[in-house]
Amino acid sequence: MKIICIGMNYARHIEEFAGETPQNPVFFLKPETALLRNNQPFFYPDFTKNLHYETELVLRIGRIGRSIPEQFAARYISAIGLGIDFTARDMQDECRKRGLPWEIAKGFDCSAPVSPDFILPGDFRDIRDINFHLELNGVTVQEGNSSSLIFPFSRIIAYVSQFITLKIGDLIFTGTPEGVGRVETGYNLKGYIENRLMLDFDVK
Numbered sequence: 663m664k665i666i667c668i669g670m671n672y673a674r675h676i677e678e679f680a681g682e683t684p685q686n687p688v689f690f691l692k693p694e695t696a697l698l699r700n701n702q703p704f705f706y707p708d709f710t711k712n713l714h715y716e717t718e719l720v721l722r723i724g725r726i727g728r729s730i731p732e733q734f735a736a737r738y739i740s741a742i743g744l745g746i747d748f749t750a751r752d753m754q755d756e757c758r759k760r761g762l763p764w765e766i767a768k769g770f771d772c773s774a775p776v777s778p779d780f781i782l783p784g785d786f787r788d789i790r791d792i793n794f795h796l797e798l799n800g801v802t803v804q805e806g807n808s809s810s811l812i813f814p815f816s817r818i819i820a821y822v823s824q825f826i827t828l829k830i831g832d833l834i835f836t837g838t839p840e841g842v843g844r845v846e847t848g849y850n851l852k853g854y855i856e857n858r859l860m861l862d863f864d865v866k
């Protein structure tokens with residue numbers, strides 16, 4: 663399986679970095695070894711001094727597809743969960759400055775915690791209107807809603823599948839809203855979809 667991550671997909675998050683709104687979805691990949699499952703603790707890596715959380719809705723792909731038309735793309739989503747796109751921001755800044763790829767800043771081991779449970783699309787009133795938020799040590803630091811996505815789920819699937827075949831079990835991180843920030847050793851992260859606790863793990 664592979665993990666596809668969409669960047670710059672919420673306007674207010676782009677403003678945080680004074681970035682430009684992209685014309686098409688921007689994506690990068692994390693390897694399977696980035697997965698952190700079952701709310702296991704995340705161990706702070708020694709190669710960064712500025713590790714950031716990015717809370718994101720995560721699509722699980724339920725059928726194989728290539729060049730999927732946007733109008734059928736929703737059928738390829740088997741379930742929706744919550745994940746953290748951990749980012750070594752200091753290393754990412756360095757890569758950006760030098761025009762280098764981001765893998766060392768984004769794709770390291772355990773950089774993609776995902777919720778133990780995923781929710782069926784049919785269990786949402788409307789997948790274009792899903793609320794989610796992150797609590798850091800009990801304080802809400804990020805809030806998002808899928809209605810604010812620049813590129814909605816269907817557009818992401820249609821676009822990515824023009825280049826890369828989607829397979830059963832692949833995960834797509836759909837981008838983070840504003841409010842990203844640092845985590846430190848000893849922090850607890852709790853992520854919610856609507857009012858349902860999806861993620862609950864510690865940084866050690």
Ligand code: MG
Pocket residue numbers: 667668669716718747835837838
């Ligand atoms: Mg992200």
